[in-house]
Amino acid sequence: MIHQYDVILIGGGLTGLRAALQIKDAGLDGAVISKVHPLRSHSVAAQGGMNASLGNVEGEGGVKDSWQNHAYDTVKGSDYLADQDAVELMCREAPRTVIELEHMGTVWSRLENGKIAQRPFGGAGFPRTCYAADRTGHNALHTLYENVVGREIPVYEEFYLTSLVIDEGRCVGCTALEIVTGEVHGFLARAVLLATGGFGRIYDRSTNALINTGEGASLALEAGAQLKDMEFVQFHPTTLYGTNILITEGARGEGGILLNKDGERFMEGYAPRTRDLAARDVISRAMEQEIAEGRAYPGGYLYLDLRHLGPDKIKERLPGIRQIAMDFAGVDPIEEKIPVQPGQHYSMGGVDVDMGGATSIPGLYAAGECACISVHGANRLGGNSLLETVVFGRLVADKIIEDVSSINFTEEEPIKTAMINMDIKIGDILSREEGEHLFQIREAMTHTMSQGFGILREKQEMQEGLQEIKKLQKQLPRVSLQNSKRELNQALVRFLELEGMLLLSEAVARSAIAREESRGSHFRTDYPERDDINFLKHTLIDLKDDEMCVSYKPVKLGMFEPEERVY
């Protein structure tokens, strides 16, 4: 079946839904395609908050916050790899964005005077982070979905994106698999927005939802777009051992400390001044070293100790964390230490887009975590990801609205062809009788990525990792599934996800090997210093004739000159 809309929005998280509202309000006909029900998107799991220089809470000495301060913290946090024009745009738009969500119905936490509450966050010079208790993403996503429902915007739920359709150099739509029926649908559009989120699931330890497999980025690459800064992957220091569910930085903010196997407060040795509240990348590296040098528990975990805070403070300030520890590790932090380890948390890299969210393919746009615009550079600050999703969901939709006024629908023919090709491909996958085991390949991939492209990186290990990924890619055409039915075949969906993830893994690997310096989240033990002379630039990945190649493009500076990043 072929559907026709002015704009197709792929992804039902904060970016996709915010864009959908904008498209609808402009009088255009848009539809959302999502692999899950929109309320199940990973946006819903965001805890901390959304940065905006509202100035509802004063900084030290009664100083008022400003968008310029926000921009400075963001650029410094990015280790100077963020594009400063994009950062400026985001930070200028931030207050309006938080207020816009309030106007749509989001319930924010409030100060005594009734204004939206703000709290301090890592790497920020002011109490700038607006929040809704520890479920900011949940409140924001439900509000946007409620507004999508109110405007009766069509949502194709549990439709898995299978290809982007390019005709004469222009993106004219996509194909998607209706998971429940197994039918391949075609979507003809004047513009397509990718809002498919991050790709954390290429790693075996990730705070990401299980659905974060990055197909928007991999299909964009296959369609001819570029990926940018893929080597920059954020690792969060405290994820729960076993499930890697996030344990918020707030736990250390309240006084929690990290301990190794010998009961030592090891951060004193790595960051004597800020200790357990040093920057995320600093702590993750220290933990990795403790693990490597045998001062962690078998399986590779350390302890986060909150016991000295006492039951009252834990119950009052960290109830969510206590619940998570009890539900998922069987540990009550009042009585026991929480087993933690660093885990993948965020993908700074993504589809290369300009300030308007346009990729190099006319008609194809990207925003949110799947895109790299780039506001996070080499390291994202907490509270900036939710902000990015909603700001650029709106702004990129505005650009699309402007651009499509001069674009007509093309013929259905290219969509039909793409549907037939996808149908043949799926039929082929399902008809293989014997072969490689899907889940073993996925496990080998996530293991390889964590080993070779984790917190500490080194040339030899990375090259071995890349070889392994190439080997796994070659095994894919021989994978066979037990389930050969079309209807509700989750093994098929997971095969398609794996195909894309192996491509993204290679992009991360090639980008990381080529960057012979350490910057933000990318730390090379063989090149431990930042090298602005050779590497103050964005990495680009192209796919040409099935070969990936690395190139670079300049960073847009302007407001702030690069300096050493000291906290």
Added chain:
Amino acid sequence: MESPDYDTFEVDPHPGMTVLSALFQIQEKYDDSLAFRYSCRGAVCGTCAMLINKVPRLACRSQVRDLLKDKVPETVADEDISMAGEDIYWNPEEEVLVEPLPHLPVIRDLVVDMELFFQYYRFVEPTFRPAGPDPEKERLMDPGAVKELGVYTNCILCGACHAACPVVGENPEYLGPAALAKLYRFHIDPREAEGDSRLEKGDIPNGWWACESYGDCYQVCPRNVPPIIAIRQAINQLNKRK
């Protein structure tokens, strides 16, 4: 409807193993056709509600070890829940019984069609309707009001309450606890216009009035949302005005 099949799988348990991770182990090791929904695996997205040992719960939040130790929690009345699922024997010492959520059509295995559930959600018009035009900045809100609202905005629409409600089981046209709790959330939002429009939306035989105060909705909610309290308060307010 044809009678369902039950299969038994032996899983290799590890400390802290959840029902969701057990299902993945089955899918990956024994039967890749096993169908179940999943997303966040951290009890915040509401995707993986299913009937586990005859109680609707999130698979990602239910530890296998705990399910073997205790049996059906006494907090949930056995007879109410058993009306919802199939009659089947299992050995609670060694087995965990996993079934699809009751009260919704089964698509396959543990995947149910949530359309009716979301149809009732849409029926209550869950979109914010502010009292006046948008001010330049945020509308002010009392922190106390935010706390009260938070009890209901916390709902993750997993459907556990809908599946546990004996009234939904008897009367599929009842809007159900989740939709009514959502309606109440907007009713008490101090930023909306004062008036009865939200209350009236549920002032129908299959709205507030259909609740029989079993309270199973509150008992099974993974987020401690109390639809029964919302519904009782709405009824009290309607009674006062009549």
